[in-house]
Amino acid sequence: xxxxxxxxxxxxxxxxxxxxxxxxxxxxxxxxxxxxxxxxxxxxxxxxxxxxxxxxxxxxxxxxxxxxxxxxxxxxxxxxxxxxxxxxxxxxxxxxxxxxxxxxxxxxxxxxxxxxxxxxxxxxxxxxxxxxxxxxxxxxxxxxxxxxxxxxxxxxxxxxxxxxxxxxxxxxxxxxxxxxxxxxxxxxxxxxxxxxxxxxxxxxxxxxxxxxxxxxxxxxxxxxxxxxxxxxxxxxxxxxxxxxxxxxxxxxxxxxxxxxxxxxxxxxxxxxxxxxxxxxxxxxxxxxxxxxxxxxxxxxxxxxxxxxxxxxxxxxxxxxxxxxxxxxxxxxxxxxxxxxxxxxxxxxxxxxxxxxxxxxxxxxxxxxxxxxxxxxxxxxxxxxxxxxx
Amino acid sequence: xxxxxxxxxxxxxxxxxxxxxxxxxxxxxxxxxxxxxxxxxxxxxxxxxxxxxxxxxxxxxxxxxxxxxxxxxxxxxxxxxxxxxxxxxxxxxxxxxxxxxxxxxxxxxxxxxxxxxxxxxxxxxxxxxxxxxxxxxxxxxxxxxxxxxxxxxxxxxxxxxxxxxxxxxxxxxxxxxxxxxxxxxxxxxxxxxxxxxxxxxxxxxxxxxxxxxxxxxxxxxxxxxxxxxxxxxxxxxxxxxxxxxxxx
Numbered sequence: 001x002x003x004x005x006x007x008x009x010x011x012x013x014x015x016x017x018x019x020x021x022x023x024x025x026x027x028x029x030x031x032x033x034x035x036x037x038x039x040x041x042x043x044x045x046x047x048x049x050x051x052x053x054x055x056x057x058x059x060x061x062x063x064x065x066x067x068x069x070x071x072x073x074x075x076x077x078x079x080x081x082x083x084x085x086x087x088x089x090x091x092x093x094x095x096x097x098x099x100x101x102x103x104x105x106x107x108x109x110x111x112x113x114x115x116x117x118x119x120x121x122x123x124x125x126x127x128x129x130x131x132x133x134x135x136x137x138x139x140x141x142x143x144x145x146x147x148x149x150x151x152x153x154x155x156x157x158x159x160x161x162x163x164x165x166x167x168x169x170x171x172x173x174x175x176x177x178x179x180x181x182x183x184x185x186x187x188x189x190x191x192x193x194x195x196x197x198x199x200x201x202x203x204x205x206x207x208x209x210x211x212x213x214x215x216x217x218x219x220x221x222x223x224x225x226x227x228x229x230x231x232x233x234x235x236x237x238x239x240x241x242x243x244x245x246x247x248x249x250x251x252x253x254x255x256x257x258x259x260x261x262x263x264x265x266x267x268x269x270x271x272x273x274x275x276x277x278x279x280x281x282x283x284x285x286x287x288x289x290x291x292x293x294x295x296x297x298x299x300x301x302x303x304x305x306x307x308x309x310x311x312x313x314x315x316x317x318x319x320x321x322x323x324x325x326x327x328x329x330x331x332x333x334x335x336x337x338x339x340x341x342x343x344x345x346x347x348x349x350x351x352x353x354x355x356x357x358x359x360x361x362x363x364x365x366x367x368x369x370x371x372x373x374x375x376x377x378x379x380x381x382x383x384x385x386x387x388x389x
Numbered sequence: 390x391x392x393x394x395x396x397x398x399x400x401x402x403x404x405x406x407x408x409x410x411x412x413x414x415x416x417x418x419x420x421x422x423x424x425x426x427x428x429x430x431x432x433x434x435x436x437x438x439x440x441x442x443x444x445x446x447x448x449x450x451x452x453x454x455x456x457x458x459x460x461x462x463x464x465x466x467x468x469x470x471x472x473x474x475x476x477x478x479x480x481x482x483x484x485x486x487x488x489x490x491x492x493x494x495x496x497x498x499x500x501x502x503x504x505x506x507x508x509x510x511x512x513x514x515x516x517x518x519x520x521x522x523x524x525x526x527x528x529x530x531x532x533x534x535x536x537x538x539x540x541x542x543x544x545x546x547x548x549x550x551x552x553x554x555x556x557x558x559x560x561x562x563x564x565x566x567x568x569x570x571x572x573x574x575x576x577x578x579x580x581x582x583x584x585x586x587x588x589x590x591x592x593x594x595x596x597x598x599x600x601x602x603x604x605x606x607x608x609x610x611x612x613x614x615x616x617x618x619x620x621x622x623x624x625x626x627x628x629x630x631x632x633x634x635x636x637x
Contacts, residue, residue, distance in 0.1 A: 007508055011494075018496040018537065298494060304453060305553070306481020306509055308474070383453050386488055386565075 007307075008314035015315075016322060023319075026287050027327035033280040034331020034362050035338070037273055039348070041358040042339070044269035046347035050191040051265075052256040054119065057187065060126045060224040061233055063255045064095070067246035071258035073100055073221045078247070080218045085244045086225065091236035093228045096125030097199050097220035100189060101206040104166040106175070107155055116151055117189035118165065120202025120220070127224040129196060134159035134182030140200040145178040149186045150193035153344050159183060163195070170210040190259075191347065225249075273358070277365055284369030288320060292373040299377055300385020309378050316374045317367060324366030328359060399462075400560045400593035401427040401450065406459035406469075408445055408616075419445040420456065421616035429560070432587045432594040434604045437613035444565065446613065447597045451486055451563050452476040464560050481509050485554030485562040485592070489569045492550035493538040499525060499549045500534040506557040517556075524552045528582055544575035551583050555590060562587060564596040568603055580606050601632050 016023045049056075055063075064086055069076035078097075086095045099120035104113040121127040123137035129146065130136075137144050147157055157163055161180045166173055178197060187194050197205070203218045227236050237249045250258070257263055292299070299312060335350075342348055408420040420442045427433055435443045448454040449461060452468045453476075461468040463483055468476060480486070485506075493502045503521040507513040525534055528548040538546050547567055554562050564583065568576035580596070584606035587594035596607065604610050610622040610631060622631050 003511060010508065014501070015496040301488065301492065302494065303477075304451070304480065304486055304488070305506065306477055306479075306484075308477050308481075383448055 004308070004310050004314055008311045009318055011302075011311070011315045012318035012322065016319060023323050024326075026284070027323050027330060029283055029287075030280065030324055030327025030362070030366070031331035031334060033276060033283070033365075034328050034359075035334050037276050037280075037358050037362055038332065038335040038350075038355060039338075040269055040273045040276060041354050042335075042348045042350050044266060044273070045351045045354050046349040047191070047269070048262065048266055049186075049349050049351075050188045050347045051259050051262050053186055053188040054117075054129070054194060055189075055252055055256055055259075057129065057185075058127065058224060058252060059226060060096075060252065061227045061230050062225040062237060062240070062249050062251060064223040064225055064240060064244075065248050065250065067248050069248065071248065071250045071254060072260065073098075073255070074260070076221050078220050078223060080220065082244060082247070083220075083223060086223050086240065086247075089236065089239050089243050091228050091232050091239060092225055094126045094226040095223045096122040096127040097218075098127045098222050098224050099199065099202050099206065099220050101202070102190070102192065103207065105151070105155065105195070106164045106166055108164075113166065114151075114154060115192055116165075117192040117194040118202060118206065119189060119194055119196050120199040120206070121196050122199045125224075126226040129184040129187050131182030131184050134180070136182060137196065137198050138181070140198045142198050143176075143178055143201060144181045144198065146182040146184050146196040147180055148184045148188065148194045148196075150188055150344065151195055152183050154193060165195075165205065167205055167207050169208045170213045174205070176205040277361055280362065280365040281369040284320065284324065284366050285372055286369075288316070288370045288373035289376065292316070292377050296380055296385045297387075299380045300382040303380065303382040304386060312380075313374050313378050316370060316377050320366045320370040320374075321363075324363055327366075328362045331362070332359065399426045400429045400464060401425075401595075402460075402462045403450070404460040404462070406446070406449060406456045406461060408442075408449060408454070409457045418616050420449065422459075423613070423616075423618045424459075425611060425618060427561075427593040427595060429593055430588055430591040431609070432584045432596070432607045433609045433611055434607040435595055435597045435611050435613065436599070436601060436604070439599075440615075441613040442616040443597050443613050445616075447563055447565055447595070450561070450595060451484055452479045481506075482557070483560045485557070485559040487547065487550040487554050487562075487564045487567050489566040490543075493546055493553075495538050498535045498537055499530055499541065499545075502538070502549055503552045503556050506553050510557050512557065521552070521556055524556060525549065527586075528552055542575075543570045544579060547571065547575075547579050548582065551579070551586065555586055555592065558590070560593060562592045562594045564594070566598055567596060568598065568600055573602075576600065576603060604628050604632055 065071055066076040066078055083095060083097060086092060101118050102115060103118045105116045106113055123139060128137060131146055137146060145163065151157065157180050159180055159182060162177050163180060165176050167176060200218065227233065233251060240249050241247060302312060339348060339350060404424050406420055406423045410417045410419060423446060435446060437443045449456050456469050459469060463479065468479060494505065497505060500521055503525060504513055504518060507517040522534060525531065528551065530545060530548055533541055533545060567579055571579060580603045610628055611618055612620045622628050
């Protein structure tokens with residue numbers, strides 16, 4: 001085995017080195033495919049993250065929706081009176097109201113606006129994100145806000161600043177001022193940077209229809225529930241459904257999958273990534289197949305002088321692996337360099353796991369694409385290759 | 390025809406070798422009951438018109454083709470009874486081979502091509518490397534050691550192939566039309582060198598050629614026709630007569 005590896009590596013490396021221009025071109029093609037695959041993966045991650053970031057980072061175990069709302073947060077309406085019932089259910093440690101809306105944040109410098117997700121959460125309850133800087137929200141009625149890292153980067157706001165949001169209520173545009181008391185990590189929601197306000201403040205200043213303007217009832221979208229024991233999700237979920245009327249519950253994963261367009265978007269990007277990998281397999285397979293066809297007589301000579309088939313096959317595999325690895329490394333470096341040039345508005349996120357999966361897949365496409373050519377090389381008959389038959 | 394050939398202890402002996410092919414038009418007997426012996430240190434030429442079976446015979450002797458029946462004894466081991474793996478090992482260890490053209494691995498230099506045989510046989514040590522260089526220098530390629538095949542002439546490439554065929558001390562050295570792509574002067578040089586090394590290193594050598602002029606360097610000429618070994622020319626007189634006749 002060692003002998004096979006030694007000789008096949010020797011032959012593979014010599015051939016690559018003496019034809020480095022040709023092999024480098026193939027590596028560059030693989031580098032471009034790598035660039036494309038990594039960007040599609042990063043775009044998928046970025047778009048997905050933009051949709052689910054807040055929910056995926058929640059310290060909640062269950063989300064309570066209005067019955068028959070199909071786990072759609074925007075379609076769900078839960079009155080405050082139901083919250084007490086939820087909190088009373090055995091196994092529930094805490095529950096917090098959550099409301100989501102979209103508002104325009106007026107930037108101080110040029111009066112331009114930035115669309116942000118304004119999320120209503122209960123201070124001290126499930127749903128309020130931890131701050132990295134500053135302090136948590138104080139009371140349910142305070143005119144305070146926490147801004148996420150994305151809002152901070154894009155607006156330049158810091159703790160102690162006052163921000164202004166423009167909201168349409170009924171037929172009037174209203175301006176509300178909120179004092180920034182804390183900055184959280186990235187907490188995007190619905191592909192927007194987010195700001196968090198105390199729930200009752202949110203309920204007062206959120207966009208409203210004419211009918212809602214004078215309503216005195218506080219309505220949340222969903223309740224975020226933390227359990228005593230996370231292993232009891234199913235049991236408590238059943239209890240909640242039984243004891244609190246007209247609700248449905250979902251874990252965070254289901255909630256994320258139900259976000260509008262999330263699954264369709266992810267499957268579209270995954271399909272694109274898959275097709276790019278498939279094209280990579282065809283390109284590499286085509287190149288090595290053509291190369292084997294060009295060197296039939298050369299392989300015939302090697303076999304005629306006593307080179308065993310495992311050496312011929314291993315040499316081809318090693319060549320493919322080397323060319324693929326070089327291509328993937330160049331592609332990954334290019335991707336990294338390009339990523340440095342993107343503004344924060346471009347939803348590209350290089351997640352370690354996703355990138356690693358993409359790179360492993362890219363490393364596998366070489367040997368996969370080359371399988372046919374390796375099989376062909378092994379089947380070359382020295383007699384025919386040398387014109388002796 | 391069963392022809393007994395007088396020689397030194399036999400490196401190679403074939404006994405009633407037959408090779409038949411089935412075609413749409415019936416059975417073709419490419420090699421028909423050929424028995425021959427080649428001793429160590431003996432260089433013989435295998436000649437004959439196109440279709441006489443000499444290339445098929447060479448392929449059988451090179452362990453590249455299995456005969457339909459008969460025996461091919463190389464140092465007493467019967468090639469005909471061996472499986473693929475054993476025949477690959479025989480080609481690597483006991484047989485040296487030069488071909489008409491495309492002899493060399495194009496991405497290896499002259500010395501690397503020669504050393505390849507030692508690598509395959511796990512015998513590439515300092516002494517082996519030195520021997521490869523000496524052999525190439527002997528063949529007039531001392532200045533071309535690190536040239537790729539594409540940087541050498543046809544004659545130089547053939548000489549590298551000869552060095553590769555001999556470097557691992559094989560029992561049998563085979564050459565298939567080694568002068569086919571060379572001009573006359575180069576052809577004489579190559580065959581003379583080849584013959585000299587075979588005699589000096591005490592190998593059994595067989596050269597298939599259609600150019601009878603090259604037979605002046607061999608010890609015997611075996612003539613094949615229609616798959617049969619029809620005549621053996623022994624001694625310089627007979628061989629010169631054959632060359633002078635200019636026909637098969």
